[in-house]
Every structure is written in C-alpha cells, then in structure tokens.
Amino acid sequence: MVCLGNICRSPLAEGILASKVDPEDVFVDSAGTAAYHVGELPDSRSIEVAKKYGIDLSYQRARKFTVKDFAKFDRIYAMDEHNYRNILSLARNKQEAKKVTMILNEIHPQQNLSVPDPYYGSDDGFENIYQMLDEACERIVEKLQS
Ligand code: 4NP
Numbered sequence: 001m002v003c004l005g006n007i008c009r010s011p012l013a014e015g016i017l018a019s020k021v022d023p024e025d026v027f028v029d030s031a032g033t034a035a036y037h038v039g040e041l042p043d044s045r046s047i048e049v050a051k052k053y054g055i056d057l058s059y060q061r062a063r064k065f066t067v068k069d070f071a072k073f074d075r076i077y078a079m080d081e082h083n084y085r086n087i088l089s090l091a092r093n094k095q096e097a098k099k100v101t102m103i104l105n106e107i108h109p110q111q112n113l114s115v116p117d118p119y120y121g122s123d124d125g126f127e128n129i130y131q132m133l134d135e136a137c138e139r140i141v142e143k144l145q146s
Contacts, residue, residue: 006032
C-alpha cells in the first residue's frame, strides 16, 4: 500500500487489509513515495479511525518506497494518481510495472479514481477514506480467494 507520506492513507490500507487476511498467507506492508515522515507513527487521525473499527496501527512506522519493493511484493497499490506515476517511474521492466494498480480501480475498474489526501482536511476525511479502503480491501481479498 503506497501513498505520499505513509502516515495517513497507506497505513490505514495496510491495517485494513491485514485485518482481513491470514498473516501466514499474505504479507501486507505500506510505504510512502516521499521521505518527509520516515520513522514516524501514523497520523493520530488514522490511528483513531482504525481503532474505532478494532484495528491497531500503532506498530507501524513510516518508510519510503524503494525499488526493492518490486521484488518483495506481488501487488503494489497506489492511493492516488501521483503515487501511481511515481512508483511506475521506478519500475525497471514490464513485470514490475504490471504489479502496480490504483487501489480504487479494484472497486471502480479503469476509472483511475484517487483516495483523497486527508492530511490538511477535517476528521471526516479519515472516516471517508476508511470506508473507501475497506471496500477496496474487501474486493482484494475476494480476488485472492477466487
Ligand atoms: P498520506 O498523507 O500521503 O496519506 O500519508 C500525507 C501526509 C503528509 C503530507 C502529505 C500527505 N505532507 O505533506 O507532509
């Protein structure tokens, strides 16, 4: 799960997907395309909205996406078009590029919709992105199982 800062959207996406899979089967992680917040906890508003749904994000620390992630992961979900383009610019071949998807295309195929960046917005924004990510992660799990 990849966003810009790895403190708002992708930590939530990581926590939500991790809560829906068996950790023995699926390894879920998140990263940011920028390094501004490396080493930090998720934003307190992401921690709070996740907690409301029984999901703990407090073990997470922000890190920057690296080219090694292409080898480590089968699927790479970008939260928005900006992240998507940044990740793709690091891909060294077609196999790596094929791993990258905009996460909302899982529920709105081919529409290239972005998960809105909630950083400068209100607390409502975090509930809103929680709901979007929950739906997208549910679909990801359905696809993994089929
Ligand atoms: P995220 O949100 O990409 O969902 O983690 C942001 C976090 C920090 C900043 C921007 C977006 N920032 O500009 O520091």
